[in-house]
Amino acid sequence: MSRTVQVTFDAHDPEALSRFWADALGYVHPPPPGRDLEPGQDPFEAWHDFLAQLGVPDSEWGSASAAQDPDGGGPRLFFQRVRDGKSAKNRVHLDIRAAPGLQGEERMAALEAECERLVGLGATRVERHEPAPPMTHGHIVMRDPEGNEFCLD
Secondary structure: OOOOOEEEEEEOOHHHHHHHHHHHHOOEOOOOOOOOOOOOOOHHHHHHHHHHHHOOOHHHOOOEEEEEOOOOOOOEEEEEEOOOOOOOOOOOOEEEOOOOOOOHHHHHHHHHHHHHHHHHHOOEEEEEEOOEOOOEOOEEEEEOOOOOEEEEO
């Protein structure tokens, strides 16, 4: 029997990091339990209202966040506040499949366009790896706003 997977990020600012990854992947933020979000409603405001009604201190409101695939195909992402900073390269990272089926210059142009979009959202470009068929088709290494490495593939 297979299992579903949730990817968990340790973060200094879970809400900001979840906004980045939701925008990067086309994910959405789930509403609070038993609630629906109105069109255009900020999910974080809905969560803050929900937590206030429960009596949760406002200092704890941004301590966790989540983002999920609106179609249900991808893993849920969970973001939790931690005090310690990132100290080493990730041992596991995400690959964003930004150019499926493309090869050569067409592939690299698609990766560059996505890189530019993600830099606009707060990511940092690290390095480009050129295609070297048949073993690699090329990719771009990046970091999210808190320094977690990921690749555009």
